[in-house]
Amino acid sequence: MSELNESATLLRMLVGKLGRRLRExxxxxxxxxxQVSVLGYLIxxxxxxxxxxxxxxxxxxxxxxxTVASLLSAGMVQGEADPCDGRKTRYTATSAARARVTxxxxxxxxxxxxxxxxxxxxEEQQQLLRVLxxxxxxxxxxx
Numbered sequence: 001m002s003e004l005n006e007s008a009t010l011l012r013m014l015v016g017k018l019g020r021r022l023r024e025x026x027x028x029x030x031x032x033x034x035q036v037s038v039l040g041y042l043i044x045x046x047x048x049x050x051x052x053x054x055x056x057x058x059x060x061x062x063x064x065x066x067t068v069a070s071l072l073s074a075g076m077v078q079g080e081a082d083p084c085d086g087r088k089t090r091y092t093a094t095s096a097a098r099a100r101v102t103x104x105x106x107x108x109x110x111x112x113x114x115x116x117x118x119x120x121x122x123e124e125q126q127q128l129l130r131v132l133x134x135x136x137x138x139x140x141x142x143x
Contacts, residue, residue, distance in 0.1 A: 021111075021115075022108045022111065022112065023108075025107060025108050025111035025112075026104050026107055026108060027104075027107065031076075031100070031104070032067075034057075034067050035067060035070065035071055035076070036101065036104065037057060038053055038057070038064075038067055038068065038071060038077075039071070039076060039077075039093050039097050039100075039101050040101065041053060041056055041057075042077065042091060042092055042093040042097075043093050043097075043098060043101060046092070047080070047090035047091060047092045048090060048091060049082065049088050049089065049090055049091070050064050050065050050068050050089070050091070051064075051088075053067075053068065053091075068091055071091075071097070072091075075094060075096055075097075076093065076094055076096065076097035076100070077091045077092065077093055077094060077097065078091065078092055078094055079091050080092070116128065
């Protein structure tokens with residue numbers, strides 16, 4: 001295996017592990033990761049149908065329907081008729097959902113800031129800052 005292949009494998013594993021650590025830093029019994037992801041789409045991108053959300057997440061429409069239904073019953077989303085096609089329902093995040101997602105993100109950000117401050121030296125923190133634009137490019141342009 002080439003050095004680039006080994007580095008790509010290591011990066012994938014580290015990003016996955018960091019993602020799991022960030023999810024674990026959220027309060028126990030909070031929303032599932034699928035629910036958080038759906039709310040993220042609705043907050044970032046605005047109203048979406050179950051079909052739109054399923055396509056964005058790469059899951060079956062039936063699975064997304066169950067996730068949306070759970071969020072609907074928890075008061076985290078609300079539905080309204082699609083203005084272009086009244087047979088479809090477009091969902092939006094409620095103000096309660098927005099507040100919860102904001103609080104959840106703040107907890108994860110706090111965990112990450114503490115980890116960076118306690119685990120990395122000042123020089124290492126600068127190295128991390130320098131690599132962020134590269135990671136952003138990979139995340140934005142990966143095909």
